[in-house]
Amino acid sequence: MTGSEPYFSTAHGQEWVNIYVDDLAKGSDLASAGQYTECAKIVKVHFTGASGTEVRWLMLMVKMPVGFDPDNGDWWYGYYDASVGTSVIEQGIIVNCIHCHEQASGTDYIFSKEVIEKSTR
Numbered sequence: 719m720t721g722s723e724p725y726f727s728t729a730h731g732q733e734w735v736n737i738y739v740d741d742l743a744k745g746s747d748l749a750s751a752g753q754y755t756e757c758a759k760i761v762k763v764h765f766t767g768a769s770g771t772e773v774r775w776l777m778l779m780v781k782m783p784v785g786f787d788p789d790n791g792d793w794w795y796g797y798y799d800a801s802v803g804t805s806v807i808e809q810g811i812i813v814n815c816i817h818c819h820e821q822a823s824g825t826d827y828i829f830s831k832e833v834i835e836k837s838t839r
Contacts, residue, residue, distance in 0.1 A: 719761065727764075733774060734765040742781075753791075753826050754781040760828070773800050775807070779828075790816045791827040 719738040727735045742758035758781040764774045778796035786792045795815040797807045819827040 719759075734768050736763045736765070737761070738763070754828070756781055756783055775799055781826075787811050787816075790820060791823065793819070793827055 719740050725735060727733060738761040740759040742755045743760055760779045762777040764776070766772045766774050776796075776798040778798070780794045780796075782792045782794050784792055786794065790811070793815075794810060795812040796809040797812065797815075798809075799805045799807055819829070822829045
């Protein structure tokens, strides 16, 4: 996975974050606002400060096969505590995630197009 430089995000509690994308997400056609490739993964790590040394929580999106949740772009969401993925807060079809991400349906439910593009260089 490749990642962005830490930046201050106003989403999810106004915190410092890094976004990481796997090779499938990197290969998706972001320029034309196309769909992400099935199994593409996007990980957003939230930190307590700009240094990126103390993780607050971890969020994950995975593009699932067509039909998983067709009304919401077929995305699976995961939300984990500071144990970095070993303690689940919530995962699957998360209504709170969907409620926010549906506003970005024109870019396959992804807001951070510019950040993801920077993380794939």
